[in-house]
Amino acid sequence: MGKLKTMQTKISVLIVDDEEIALKALTRILSTEGYDVVSAGKGEKAIKLIHSRWFDIILTDLLIDTISGLDVLEAAKKRYPETEVILLTGYGSVDSAIEATKRGAFHYLQKPVKPDELRNIVKRAVEKIQLTVKIQDLEAGNQNEFSSILGNSHKITDIKKLIWRIKDSDSNILITGESGTGKELVARAIHESSPKAQGKFLPFNCASFTDDLLANELFGHEKEAFTGATKSMSGLFESADKGTVFLDEVGDMSSAMQVKLLRVIQEREVIRVGGITPIPIDIRIIAATNKDLKKLCSKEYFRQDLYFRLNVISIHMPNLSERREDIPLLASHFLKLYSAKIGKNISGFSDEALGLLTSYEYPGNIRELENIVEHAVSMTNKQIINIENLPKDLVDYDLFTFHGQDEAFRTLAELEKEYIRWVLDYVGNKKNEAAKILGINRVSLYRKLKRFEFED
Amino acid sequence: MNKTNSKDWILLLLEDGVFHEESVYYAINLAKRIGCSISILMLMANAAHESEGLNNEQKIVKKIINAIKAEKINTQAKIKYGDKASEFLKHLAASKPSFAATVWGGREEFAAGHNFKKKDHWFLKIKANIQCPVVRPAAKDKFKPKLKIKN
Numbered sequence: 001m002g003k004l005k006t007m008q009t010k011i012s013v014l015i016v017d018d019e020e021i022a023l024k025a026l027t028r029i030l031s032t033e034g035y036d037v038v039s040a041g042k043g044e045k046a047i048k049l050i051h052s053r054w055f056d057i058i059l060t061d062l063l064i065d066t067i068s069g070l071d072v073l074e075a076a077k078k079r080y081p082e083t084e085v086i087l088l089t090g091y092g093s094v095d096s097a098i099e100a101t102k103r104g105a106f107h108y109l110q111k112p113v114k115p116d117e118l119r120n121i122v123k124r125a126v127e128k129i130q131l132t133v134k135i136q137d138l139e140a141g142n143q144n145e146f147s148s149i150l151g152n153s154h155k156i157t158d159i160k161k162l163i164w165r166i167k168d169s170d171s172n173i174l175i176t177g178e179s180g181t182g183k184e185l186v187a188r189a190i191h192e193s194s195p196k197a198q199g200k201f202l203p204f205n206c207a208s209f210t211d212d213l214l215a216n217e218l219f220g221h222e223k224e225a226f227t228g229a230t231k232s233m234s235g236l237f238e239s240a241d242k243g244t245v246f247l248d249e250v251g252d253m254s255s256a257m258q259v260k261l262l263r264v265i266q267e268r269e270v271i272r273v274g275g276i277t278p279i280p281i282d283i284r285i286i287a288a289t290n291k292d293l294k295k296l297c298s299k300e301y302f303r304q305d306l307y308f309r310l311n312v313i314s315i316h317m318p319n320l321s322e323r324r325e326d327i328p329l330l331a332s333h334f335l336k337l338y339s340a341k342i343g344k345n346i347s348g349f350s351d352e353a354l355g356l357l358t359s360y361e362y363p364g365n366i367r368e369l370e371n372i373v374e375h376a377v378s379m380t381n382k383q384i385i386n387i388e389n390l391p392k393d394l395v396d397y398d399l400f401t402f403h404g405q406d407e408a409f410r411t412l413a414e415l416e417k418e419y420i421r422w423v424l425d426y427v428g429n430k431k432n433e434a435a436k437i438l439g440i441n442r443v444s445l446y447r448k449l450k451r452f453e454f455e456d
Numbered sequence: 457m458n459k460t461n462s463k464d465w466i467l468l469l470l471e472d473g474v475f476h477e478e479s480v481y482y483a484i485n486l487a488k489r490i491g492c493s494i495s496i497l498m499l500m501a502n503a504a505h506e507s508e509g510l511n512n513e514q515k516i517v518k519k520i521i522n523a524i525k526a527e528k529i530n531t532q533a534k535i536k537y538g539d540k541a542s543e544f545l546k547h548l549a550a551s552k553p554s555f556a557a558t559v560w561g562g563r564e565e566f567a568a569g570h571n572f573k574k575k576d577h578w579f580l581k582i583k584a585n586i587q588c589p590v591v592r593p594a595a596k597d598k599f600k601p602k603l604k605i606k607n
Contacts, residue, residue, distance in 0.1 A: 178589060179464065179556035180490060207553030252552045290554060291587050319589070363557040363589040364490035371489040393485045397478060397593040402583065 010036040011126055012053075016046040016060040016072055017088065022111070026059065029115050030122060043067025050075050051443075054083075057125050061088045062096055062108075070100055077104050078443055081450055082132060084125040088113060146189045149182070150333055151326035154421040155318040159186065166313055167193040172265065174250075174310045175288040177317030178403075180365030183288040184246060186315060191244040196284050199243025202236055207249035211257055215273055219260070225274020237270045237281050244284045250310065251291035251302060262306045285310065319403060320362040320369060325425045327358045330366060334373035335385065342377055349385045356387060361399040417452050420445070464492045467547075467555040467588075468520070471499050471540065471562035473513040479561030480520055482593040484527050492556055493530035496520055497547050499540040499562070541578040545585055560592040 013035045017023040023039050031037045038055070040046040043064040050058070050072070058076050062069035073085045084106040089097040097108035106125050109117060146160045163186070166173075173190060175183045184203055191201040209217060220235030236245060253261065264270055265285065269278040287310045296302035320327065331349065339346045349357065353376075362368050376389040387395060420438060427433040435445045468483045487494050498513050517533045524531040536543040548554070 205553070249553050252554060290556075295585075361589075361591065363591045364486060364492075367491075368486070368489045371491075375489075391485055391489070393482050393593065396596060397482060398596050399482075400592045400594065402586070402590040 010034065011056045011129070012036045012038070013122070014046065014049060014055040014058045014060075015039045016041075016043065016058065016064060016069070018042065018061065018064050022061075022088075022113075026113065026118065029118055030059075033119060033122070035122070043072060046072050047075050050079055054080060056083065056129055057106075057122060058083060058085045059088065059122070060085065061111075062100070063090065070096070070103070073100055073103060073105055078447055078450070081446070082129070084128060086121060086125060146193070148185060149189055150330050151323060152329065153318075153323040153326045153425050155323050156326060159315060159317070162313075162315060163190055163193060166190070168195065169313070170195055170284045171312040172284065172310050173286045173313045173315060174293070174307075175286065175315045175317060176290070176293070177288075178290050178319050178365055180367030181317035181319060182366055183317050184248065186317065187244070187246045187286040187288065190286060191246075191284075194244070194284065196243050199283075200240050201244050201246065202240045203246040203248060204236055205248045206257070207252035211254050214253075214257055215260065218264075219270050219272050221273040222275040225272070229274070232272065232275075235270065235272065237264060237283060238279060240283050241281050242283070244286055247285060247287045249289060250287040251289035251293055251296060255303070258303045258306050262303060262309060265306075265309045320365045321401070324358055325422070327369065328354060330369055331357050331373055334370050335377065338374045338377040344377060344380070345383060346377060346380065346385060347383050350387065352387045353385050353390055356390060356394055360394055361401045363399075363401065416448075420448060420452075464490070464553065464556050465495045465551065466490070466492045467551075467558040468494055468496045469499070469544070469558055469560055469562055470496065470516070470520075472501065473498070473516055474563070475516055475520065475561050478593045478595060479559050480523060482591075483559040483561070484524060484529060486557065486559065486591075487524075487529050488527070490556060493532070494524050495551065495555070496524075496531065496533035497544070498533070498535040499543055500535060500537045501540065502537065539578075541582045544578075545582055548585070555588045557588050558586070558590045560590055 013030055015023060015026045015030070015037060016039075017026065018041055020041060023041055027037050027039045035057075038049060040049055044067060046058075046060065046064075047067060049055075055076070058072060060069040060072045064072070069087050073087070076083045076085055081104075085100075085104070087097050087100050087105050087108040088111055089108050090111050094108075094110065097105075101108060106128065107121050109121060146163055149156060149160060149163075151157075167190075173187075175186055177183050187203070188201055191197060204217065206214065216235070218235050218237055220233050220238055221229050223229060223232045247261075250261075264281070267278070268282065269280045271278050293302050293307050293311070297304045297307050320330075331354070335346060335348070357369070357372070364371075372391060372394070373385075375391065376385045379389045380386070420434070423434045423437050424431075427437065431442055431445055435442045438445065440448075466483060466487055468479065470479075483494055486492070496517055498517050500513055513535055517535060521531055521533055534547065536547065
């Protein structure tokens with residue numbers, strides 16, 4: 001989305017009409033209302049103005065000259081989708097005006113325009129713009145809430161937005177992604193912004209235990225349930241009541257344990273090992289896996305009913321190599337962290353070192369980057385991390401990598417979308433600069449972005 | 457720095473009684489960096505029978521185990537005979553937790569990305585079932601012309 005102006009600045013209005021008297025009258029009415037008004041008596045001039053600067057609102061006659069009001073609408077929406085367009089129609093062209101609203105126009109006014117009606121409709125357009133700005137500000141502000149999730153890449157920004165959108169929900173969530181991508185960090189951020197934030201967040205790795213131990217840990221046991229059970233003990237689910245349980249490596253759970261977990265989710269109660277009394281619980285489950293559970297379901301290694309219960313909301317954590325633009329930020333975060341910990345005054349990385357860090361493949365993802373930086377901080381005696389402070393195998397080897405999850409061939413359209421977003425992230429969302437790199441004009445770039453928004 | 461008694465594992469995959477030094481070296485370094493143990497899997501198309509003592513693949517696996525242990529990294533090893541694709545899949549299915557990464561130390565076919573030089577390579581048949589990153593380290597091209605920086 002393009003950036004709307006903040007409401008501290010004047011609202012800009014472009015008025016387009018080939019009737020000079022009407023143009024002057026409309027300009028006068030809106031100028032006295034305090035708007036920043038620009039007028040155009042010809043369609044061509046209007047299009048040029050649209051290409052040269054931003055307008056919050058465009059008021060255009062439907063029938064101008066060789067260029068119609070619909071052309072102005074189209075040009076404006078292509079360039080700045082958030083601009084609100086109001087059409088002025090003569091008697092008998094109401095149908096066209098209705099058609100125009102279907103194409104994205106905010107409203108239409110019948111000529112001759114009554115001043116109060118004009119003021120009212122423009123005011124409503126301003127209110128809509130202010131609302132959009134508020135939503136954008138809110139989204140930007142709330143992304144800052146999740147400061148523990150580092151990164152400004154498109155993929156991470158989308159995840160932060162999603163966490164913000166689901167903050168009032170306590171639906172179960174499935175987080176997928178390779179080891180070391182930060183699944184637990186995201187689960188914690190979800191918990192901390194959720195209605196269950198006052199409760200506990202209890203992480204648990206399902207792959208570390210045998211079935212018996214897993215049942216004992218999750219459900220607890222009654223006294224004398226087995227040899228050595230000298231007293232009754234509550235399990236993880238009970239302990240997390242009114243909070244969140246984070247079940248990592250849920251894809252490694254046995255079929256028998258999957259049935260038990262499904263029962264907990266469905267009945268919202270647990271029965272301790274050796275017990276008969278159900279204990280009601282109020283928990284949210286956030287599950288995580290580095291496996292493709294959908295594929296495991298199709299092979300009947302994972303229960304489909306459990307998959308649907310866990311996957312109410314799904315979040316996929318990208319590999320670090322898919323968000324390289326975040327590497328300098330993450331590296332500098334770890335540099336500060338470990339410099340302070342070790343007690344060294346290190347200000348940054350040499351260009352060569354940062355270049356190598358940014359181009360490495362990271363099969364161990366963020367966990368690996370963190371360790372590389374920690375190691376480099378301990379190795380250097382200078383104020384800058386140089387390439388010789390980085391692990392030798394990073395310097396000596398090229399790494400050919402295959403990521404299992406993306407074995408399917410991708411379409412050109414998918415690659416185009418990914419590349420455009422990557423370029424935009426790289427240039428800090430500066431559309432002009434991105435268009436230059438991509439070798440297309442700004443209009444084409446906006447058109448493509450609009451299409452991606454629709455597809456998403 | 458040594459966090460290698462972790463519950464997490466990386467897989468070092470070898471084939472036909474041969475190994476690439478750079479793969480072993482890289483696997484050791486990766487294991488240290490991400491705090492993993494190393495599971496070695498040697499896939500053999502056929503079993504070789506030695507009249508006495510260890511056969512070739514056993515000797516190689518032993519040598520690698522010693523190299524890994526010398527770095528104080530926890531390790532385990534298996535040699536599997538038969539169809540490589542199905543043996544590999546069986547090994548993946550039986551391993552819990554699943555591997556954080558696989559370091560390819562097998563034959564040279566694994567080149568860049570999805571490409572294998574031989575289109576009928578066994579890995580291509582099962583690649584859709586691999587759910588962790590597979591990496592193959594290779595020494596950087598020493599013959600690549602270096603950038604000359606003008607003063």
